[in-house]
Amino acid sequence: MNEVLSVAGFTAGMAALATAVMLPPGLAVAWVLARRRFPGHAALDTLVSLPLVLPPVATGLILVTVLGRRGVLGGLLERMGLEVMFTWRAVVVAMAVMGLPLLVRSARAGFEQVDRRYEQIAATLGARPSRVFFTVSLPLARRGVLAGALLGFSRALGEFGATIMVAGALPGTRTIAVAIYTYTETGQDAAAAVMLAVSAAIAFGALLASNRLTAA
Amino acid sequence: MTGEAPAPGPITLDFALRQGGFALEMRERIKARVVALFGPSGAGKTTALESIAGLRRPRRGVIRIGERTLFDAGAGVDVPCHLRRVGYVPQDLALFPHMNVRRNILYGAAAGPGGGFDHVIALLELGPLLDRGVAGLSGGERQRVALARALAASPALLLLDEPLAALDAALRSRILPYLERIRDELATPMIYVSHAEAEVRALADRVVVLDGGRVLRSGAGL
DSSP, X not given: OHHHHHHHXXXXXXXXXHHHHHHHHHHHHHHHHHHOOOTTHHHHHHHHHHHHHSOHHHHHHHHHHHHSTTSHHHHHHXXXXXXXXXXXXXXXXXXXXXXXXHHHHHHHHHHHTSOHHHHHHHHHTTOOHHHHIIIIIHHHTHXXXXXXXXXXXXXXXXXXXXXXXXXXXXXXXXXXXXXXXXXXXXXXXXXXXXXXXXXXXXXXXXXXXXXXXXXX | OOSSXXXXXXXXXXXXXXXXXXXXXXXXXXXXXXXXXXXXXXXXXXXHHHHHXXXXXXXXXXXXETTEEEEETTTTEEOOGGGSOEEEEOTTOOOOTTSBHHHHHHHHHTTSSSOOHXXXXXXXXOGGXXXXXXXXXXXXXXXXXXXXXXXXXXXXXXXXXXXXXXXXXXXXXXXXXXXXXXXXXXXXXXXXXXXXXXXXXXXXXXXXXXXXXXXXXXXXXX
16 A cells, blocks of 8 residues: 555656646747747647657657667766656656647647737737736636646656656656556556556546636 | 926838738828827728837838837838837727736836826826726726826827727717826827717827828828
């Protein structure tokens, strides 16, 4: 039981951290997709949604090639003394990448629903673009943004394929989804069932909250 | 801000722009405190205001307030909207729905130099409304809040798009004196869009008649 609690706590903590990590780039991309037209708009839209339809294991493999020792970023990070692969950091990265599309979609819809008029008038009142964003666009899009953050968080909680590729199933990096898999594989059905109940409860709550935000 | 307001510099509106099948062209250099843009709907009045505010980019030409150039296609000058100091009260007012009256009015005051917040509040008699939300305001109250918000940012030029059109006759006659006060007590020059002759007669000292994107007439009266 202790292990169930610690795995559930670790997973929820990592998912929360992943949500915090995905928010700045996610909001930036959502705003750009909602408000700007530029060459590459469709490409960016597709790229950011890719983890939704790509097999998660494939996304994981992409992350391995980027973050691995011989990867583009991996070598750089290693020289900076930052170990990523098979640590909690890899868990956060995998969760953030997998949750990002859901955050972006919902936040983008939120920004699109904001009447441009408010942003334009804020500018005529002397507000530079960053101030317009934080005082007008973001507060008026808050429902979509919050719903997106909750969806991204839920996705991060349940992430399996990408996580197992970059973080494995080590005791220190084991998430609920990975634990369910290993328990089942090793015949610990009771422990797997408890994990299942915990993950269903958290996901149910997050999804319920997200739906209430977008429905109201 | 007491006494006679200093005469403002001339406003240069010499530009052209096109959107879809509609073309707008103006070649005006106007010296007046209140300029009325008069004409039927679809004449290009709102488009003209949005070009001056920096919300639309003309294809060619020059927009200047006094000696300050806001736009000059030839010289590659296009001052961004938030640096133009052009106050704009659109027809739909666009009061920020997530802020109360005070925060709406202070929104631009924080960014503008000095800021005549207290003066504007007194001028438009908004004191009792400051802590109200904007959703519960009447049409006339909303109009005054939008005017105050634009004025509190100390604009160099104030653009008003049909400020009385949405109000019934009784309310109109109550808002008009506020507009006259703004004209007489603040040094801010105004461009006032309207298709109501009575308002134009009451407020403007210069009238530009627009139709189909062209200036038909420009003079001291209608």
